[in-house]
Amino acid sequence: MPSCQTGAALSSGHDQAGENKASRLLEMLRQVKDFRAARGKMYDLHFVLAVAVVATLAGAANYRQIGRRSGDLPQRLLAQIGAPYDYFRAAYVAPGESTIREVLTNVDAxxxxxxxxxxxxxxxxxxxxxxxxxxxxxxxxxxxxxxxxxxxxxxxxxxxxxxxxxxxxxxxxxxxxxxxxxxxxxxxxxxxxxxxxxxxxxxxxxxxxxxxxxxxxxxxxxxxxxxxxxxxxxxxxxxxxxxxxxxxxxxxxxxxxxxxxxxxxxxxxxxxxxxxxxxxxxxxxxxxxxxxxxxxxxxxxxxxxxxxxxxxxxxxxxxxxxxxxxxxxxxIRDTAWQEDACRAHLGNGPRNLAILRNLALGLLRLHGVKKVKEALEHIAADRNRALQFLAT
CATH class of the missing domain: 3.90.350.10 (Transposase Inhibitor Protein From Tn5; Chain A, domain 1)
Incomplete structure (x- = not known):
């Protein structure tokens, strides 16, 4: 029996942190076609993309930084964006850098x-x-x-x-x-x-x-x-x-x-x-x-x-x-996310990273943020703060 189930399939016994504030964003990301084979796939594509969006909102500028931000996302936030639940660890789990790199390099830009x-x-x-x-x-x-x-x-x-x-x-x-x-x-x-x-x-x-x-x-x-x-x-x-x-x-x-x-x-x-x-x-x-x-x-x-x-x-x-x-x-993309210093070059990676920055910047703008760099630092200090920006 597999140890992980997607967050959407969990019973009410697991904390869903109330109403899912990110539902509209996740609905949009679900429309992206998954290029991966079903066998051995642990994370839904829309969840990996949502993790990358949250990490970008926390100031991540490249694959390595997105992977690091992914590794310390709080449980409440992971539940909101559809993380699978690992019954052996009794916790929601998130993808590492290699999975994130594979997805952003190959997903249809x-x-x-x-x-x-x-x-x-x-x-x-x-x-x-x-x-x-x-x-x-x-x-x-x-x-x-x-x-x-x-x-x-x-x-x-x-x-x-x-x-x-x-x-x-x-x-x-x-x-x-x-x-x-x-x-x-x-x-x-x-x-x-x-x-x-x-x-x-x-x-x-x-x-x-x-x-x-x-x-x-x-x-x-x-x-x-x-x-x-x-x-x-x-x-x-x-x-x-x-x-x-x-x-x-x-x-x-x-x-x-x-x-x-x-x-x-x-x-x-x-x-x-x-x-x-x-x-x-x-x-x-x-x-x-x-x-x-x-x-x-x-x-x-x-x-x-x-x-x-x-x-x-x-x-x-x-x-x-x-x-x-x-x-x-x-x-803003150059200064807040050091876009010109990013060396990602394989496949669709450069463009998909730019799309994430556009999306993160758009979410901040839609919520009236004027000082983007300060907002990224504010979210990085407590990743749960990203939830207010995921809601649209």
Missing amino acids: DLLDLLVGVWLHECATRDHDGDLVISLDGKVLRGAWTTGNKQVKLFAAMIHGEGVVVAQTQVPDDTNETTQVENLVKILKHKRGRTIATADAAHTQFRTAILLHKRGIDYVLTVKRNQPTLYRQVFERCLPLLQQTPGHDEEERSHGRIKRWTTWTTTAEDIRFPFARTIAVIRRDEFDLEGNRLTREYAFIITNLRGGRAAPAAIHTHVRLHWGIENRVHY
């Missing part, structure tokens, strides 16, 4: 990314009645390499404001992120308002604008000299605006500097770009505290939005929040 993104999207927009604005941007995992001896690069979509990654895909070795827009946005559906995508100048291409339009997604794109004809047209149209009263002016003080953003908009009439309706120029000035200007730069924007959605204040907000994907996702 496309499916896991899809499930996690859709689930976080649903959680983040459950009570979202307005427009959904997302940033599109790529990130290189500098410590991870593919079988083709290329660095692993991921392309993701993050909801403005919430800072939650709701879609991600891996960029093939022989191409770049501009070819992966369709793969990324095909799962994004928002029925309560418009979906608006912001992206940097690399995506300011005819093909991308047409693709987003076909998907019912509006765009706000930066125009630079990689599109010389378009840049010249937008520049010449915007130049007279700088002599006029701006439509929006915003200023803030931080880090011993005064920063000011000034925005003008006009119609995109005669601008040759698919479905373009509005263009804008944003002037960014930086001053010292005595009012001496230190820097000045201009950003040119093109969008298919018009009316109130393309008002100067709205354009300013979209462009500023776009870079939140760098500060609120990429930077």
